[in-house]
Structure formats: structure tokens, C-alpha cells
Amino acid sequence: MKPYLWDPWATARTDPDRAAVIADDEEITYGDLVGRADALARGLRARGLPDGATVSTDLPTGPAFFALALAALRHGFGLFPIDRDLLALPLGSSLLTSVATAAHLSARPWEGGPGLPCPVWTDAELTATRADGTDASARPPAAGRLVFATSGTTGLPQAVARARPRRPYQGVAVVERYGAGTGRGPHLMANPTYHLGTLGPALYALQAGSTVVVQRSWSPGAFAELADRYRADSAMLSPDRLTDVVEAGEAPHHRFQVVFHGGAACPPSVKRAAVDLFGPVLHEYYGTSQGVVTEITTAEWLARPGSVGRPLPGIRVEITRDGRPLPAGETGDIGIRPRAADRDPADGDVLKTGDVGHVDDEGYLFVLGRAESPRQIRTARLEHDIRLLPGVTDAAVLDGPGDEPVCFVEHRVGSAFQDPVPAIEATADMLELPCPRVVLAAPGSLPRTPSGKLRRAVLLTLAGSAPHAV
Known part of the structure; x- marks a missing residue:
């Protein structure tokens, strides 16, 4: 099947009553979801936010959050999802300032904790705002973009803004191998977090026309039950949750078409057990807060255990040491040359990931970990071998x-x-x-x-x- 462009507004026109997002007892149809997204955009514009302005939010992953995400993408705003606990720290305010956040959107008024460097509105206030002549259907000169906070595993979190597309929002290219679309079953979001690795597959599935089921309370048994109840065709599991499922030995009776995993290294023993449990449907990816860099299928991985795959079309991976390119098999710093459309001129041509690794003769990438000095590279190799x-x-x-x-x-x-x-x-x-x-x-x-x-x-x-x- 050839890829084709699709967006939630197209789903709303063809099947307005199709369930878009389900999270516990909350549910919204595609017709209501895009209506809410347009209303949020009208509210933001009516309150004076200019084209391209960044809005942060701590809305929990569910119908309200995804409506805001679609409002940002289609109507030309930046969206910075940030956890309320992180916002309550002194660091939270500086993260908002670093990306010039113009407003914060919350499910409830901001009370207690440090003040934020921007006005705080609830989504209910925005959707109730009169447009005063603002036309939310007018297409912006460019689509919106996403901003993410890094995980802060090795230091303090930082805000990373993805490059803003140069053209109006066009939806996503629906690709068969990703298991999403109007003719597919739901996507099960078992990691309801704001990290790109966990949010990305769900947001893609929603734009492609799939229902997104959010599992807010984690357990392997509940994961299997939700997958069977909704007959989910795709899911995303971070390696720790993949480990939980493997340890429990519980797989849904309904077979997934694809199970995504990424965001952290997955030990081969865990992945092999997951393949035995789910079948050859695991799809791993590696990337940064600015986007996915490589992907690898189950068949490819079984032939090259430990690899995270080859770069996506238009992306180049470079392995260097002290600025010198290294041949296949030698370990060095991993640099990325993004696609032109994903490149922010302020970042330069090569994006430094902070990770070290190597590529094999066929261009498959192996990531060892984070390192700067030769000793740290050996330490990363030790961790990889463990x-x-x-x-x-x-x-x-x-x-x-x-x-x-x-x-x-x-x-x-x-x-x-x-x-x-x-x-x-x-x-x-x-x-x-x-x-x-x-x-x-x-x-x-x-x-x-x-x-x-x-x-x-x-x-x-x-x-x-x-x-x-x-």
C-alpha cells in the first residue's frame, strides 16, 4: 500500500462518530475532537497569541490534551507538554522562559508553587472564549511544532524545540508498517507521558485515523485486558514496561500488528522474550527530542541483535572522533544530519546526540551509551556488553x-x-x-x-x- 496523507479533520468528515481518544471514563469522537481543537485555536488567537507562539500545558494525556496538540499543529502554535511536578520546581519556570512560552494551559487554575512567567488559562476558559471575528479555519503560513523537555537522566532537563515546518499542516503520511489508519484497530498508549518516544506513536496513530486508548494506570494484566477489549492493532512500550510484560508472561489474545519500543536501551534477552510473546511485530526506534533517527524491524534485529537500525530516508548518521570520520566498526561520537525540513538553521548541519556507538558495514547503528572521554567510551562499552x-x-x-x-x-x-x-x-x-x-x-x-x-x-x-x- 502506497503512503498517503491523512489528518484528523479528514477522519471527522468521513466518520465523525468514530472514537478518537479513550482514557478511563473519558471518550471523544473525531467530530468533537477537531471541533474542540478549532475552539482552542480561536481562544488562543482571541487572547492575542501571535502565529508561532509557544503554549505549554500540563493537561493529562487524554481527550483535552490531544485536542490541544491538534490545535497547535494545525493552527500554527508551538506546544510544550510539561509535567506539573516539574513545573512546581524552580527549574520549571526557567524551562518555559528558555522557549519563550507565551501562555500555559491547565486543567485547573495554577495555585501554589512558584509563579509562572506567563499567563495561565484553563482549557475550559479558552473553548468558551468568543472569537470576536477570529477565523480559526484560516490556514497559518506554517504548521505548529512540538517542544519537549529532555528526561534529565544525566543532568538537569532542558527544553528542546523541534524545527517548525515551512508549510501548513498536512497531517501524516500513513504507512502500512506502522499499523495505523481508519481501517485499523486502536493504538494502545501504555506510557501516557510527554516524552517524544512515548507520545510520538500515539499522536501519529491519531492523525492517521486510529483510535488512541490511553492506559493511565500501569500493570501488565491491564495492558493485556485493554488490548483485548478494544482489539488494539498497535502499542508502544518503553523497555521497562516491556520487561514487566515479559516477566508477567501476559500477552493479549488479540495479536498486535506492531509493538513499538524505544526511548532507552533494551537488553537482547528481554527483546527475544518479547518476540516469543508477541510474535515478530516489535519495531524499535532511536532518536532525540527533535525526532526519530533510525528504525529496525524484528527480522532485521534478529539478524543483528543490539542494533537500533538504519537511518530513515533523508537522515545521515556520522560516527566521528575528535571531528574525524570513523570507518564502520569503530566506536565514536554519534552525529545526525537531519532532513532539510527538520533542520533548524540555528542548530547547524550536524546535531550532536551525546551518545557513542558504531555502524556496521551495512549502515546499521549500534548505540553504546553517553560518553565524552576515551575512558567513558570504554565504560559505555562495558555497559553495553553487560x-x-x-x-x-x-x-x-x-x-x-x-x-x-x-x-x-x-x-x-x-x-x-x-x-x-x-x-x-x-x-x-x-x-x-x-x-x-x-x-x-x-x-x-x-x-x-x-x-x-x-x-x-x-x-x-x-x-x-x-x-x-x-
Whole structure:
């Protein structure tokens, strides 16, 4: 099937009563969703927000949030979803200021906590605003854009604005391999967070014409129940939730057409178990807060375990060290040359990801982790190799006191337990690193961000005192 452009307004014209978003007891049709999106745009314009202005929001993922996202994309605003807990910190206000946020939209009035550097409105206030002649149907000169806060796994979160498209909003190119469209079943959003890796597949599915079912309370059993109840054809699971499903051994009776995962490294043992559970439908991606860079199918991954795939059309991945391009197989800094349409002139031609890795002879990318110095590159390689060990579900290697590596390893414990410590010590010796201190933990027990990444900054504070443990 050839790709074709589609948008929610097209779904509303052809099937206005089709369910658009379902979250717990909230449900909205496509007809009502686009009507609400247009009303929000009228309200923003009536309150004086100019074309291209950025609006932040802490609306929970559900009908109101997706209406605002569509309003921003179609009517030319920037949208910065930000967690209310992050907003309550002093850092939250500076994040809004860094992207010149013009207004904040919330489900309820802003009370308590620090003041925000912009007016705060509720979505109900905006949809009730009289337009005073403002025509929300007038197409803006360019589509809106999204702004995301980084996860802050290694430091403080930062606001990253995606490049604004040069043309009016046209929807998305509906591609068969993504399992979305008006003829497909719902997309199950099991990570209802604002991270691009978790929000992106849901927003894509909604624009393509699929119903989006938001699972706000996580458990593997509820995930399987929702997938069966709504006969979901696609889902997104961060690696930690994929691990939860594998550990529980619960797969829906209704078979997914595609299960997306990304946002953090997925140990091969977990992914192989997930393939056994769901079938060959896993679709992994790697990217930054500015967009997806690579993708890999199950068949490709089984032939190259640990790879995150090849770059999407129009995107180039460059591996360099000290500014010098490296050949296939050599580890260095991962740089991205985005498509022209996705490039912000202020960012330059090459986007530095902060990650290190290598490509193979066929252009498949392998990401080891984040590093700057040669020693950090070896540390990232150690972490990567730990994830390849049997029974390991996640790992983080940090420099502890006296430059002693501290390896936090989530590992299955049971009758088939294989002690990973000897293999870790042997790998460290091969990489000319000091003998590491290994801290074993149960799967899912280490601190994580809402998007599923290990909180390295928190682990770093534990590195000096954490004992060996199983």
C-alpha cells in the first residue's frame, strides 16, 4: 500500500462518530475532537497569541490534551507538554522562559508553587472564549511544532524545540508498517507521558485515523485486558514496561500488528522474550527530542541483535572522533544530519546526540551509551556488553569514588540464576578498566524517569554507598 496523507479533520468528515481518544471514563469522537481543537485555536488567537507562539500545558494525556496538540499543529502554535511536578520546581519556570512560552494551559487554575512567567488559562476558559471575528479555519503560513523537555537522566532537563515546518499542516503520511489508519484497530498508549518516544506513536496513530486508548494506570494484566477489549492493532512500550510484560508472561489474545519500543536501551534477552510473546511485530526506534533517527524491524534485529537500525530516508548518521570520520566498526561520537525540513538553521548541519556507538558495514547503528572521554567510551562499552548477558534486564555503569566503576544491574533472580559478576569483571579487565563494584537489583527496582530511562543522576548519588546485592 502506497503512503498517503491523512489528518484528523479528514477522519471527522468521513466518520465523525468514530472514537478518537479513550482514557478511563473519558471518550471523544473525531467530530468533537477537531471541533474542540478549532475552539482552542480561536481562544488562543482571541487572547492575542501571535502565529508561532509557544503554549505549554500540563493537561493529562487524554481527550483535552490531544485536542490541544491538534490545535497547535494545525493552527500554527508551538506546544510544550510539561509535567506539573516539574513545573512546581524552580527549574520549571526557567524551562518555559528558555522557549519563550507565551501562555500555559491547565486543567485547573495554577495555585501554589512558584509563579509562572506567563499567563495561565484553563482549557475550559479558552473553548468558551468568543472569537470576536477570529477565523480559526484560516490556514497559518506554517504548521505548529512540538517542544519537549529532555528526561534529565544525566543532568538537569532542558527544553528542546523541534524545527517548525515551512508549510501548513498536512497531517501524516500513513504507512502500512506502522499499523495505523481508519481501517485499523486502536493504538494502545501504555506510557501516557510527554516524552517524544512515548507520545510520538500515539499522536501519529491519531492523525492517521486510529483510535488512541490511553492506559493511565500501569500493570501488565491491564495492558493485556485493554488490548483485548478494544482489539488494539498497535502499542508502544518503553523497555521497562516491556520487561514487566515479559516477566508477567501476559500477552493479549488479540495479536498486535506492531509493538513499538524505544526511548532507552533494551537488553537482547528481554527483546527475544518479547518476540516469543508477541510474535515478530516489535519495531524499535532511536532518536532525540527533535525526532526519530533510525528504525529496525524484528527480522532485521534478529539478524543483528543490539542494533537500533538504519537511518530513515533523508537522515545521515556520522560516527566521528575528535571531528574525524570513523570507518564502520569503530566506536565514536554519534552525529545526525537531519532532513532539510527538520533542520533548524540555528542548530547547524550536524546535531550532536551525546551518545557513542558504531555502524556496521551495512549502515546499521549500534548505540553504546553517553560518553565524552576515551575512558567513558570504554565504560559505555562495558555497559553495553553487560546488557548482552543472560538474565540482565537493564544496566548502568557509573564512575564511583576513586574512579571505581559501579555497575547497577537489574537481573532476574530464580532457579536459572546465572551470576553475571565474573563476566562483568572479565569484560572490565579486557577494556582496561578497574575491577568494578557490581550492585544487583530486581527487574524494575532501580529509579527511572516516567519515560522508562534509568535516572543516572540519582544512581550517581547512590554509587558511593550502594553495597553488593542480589
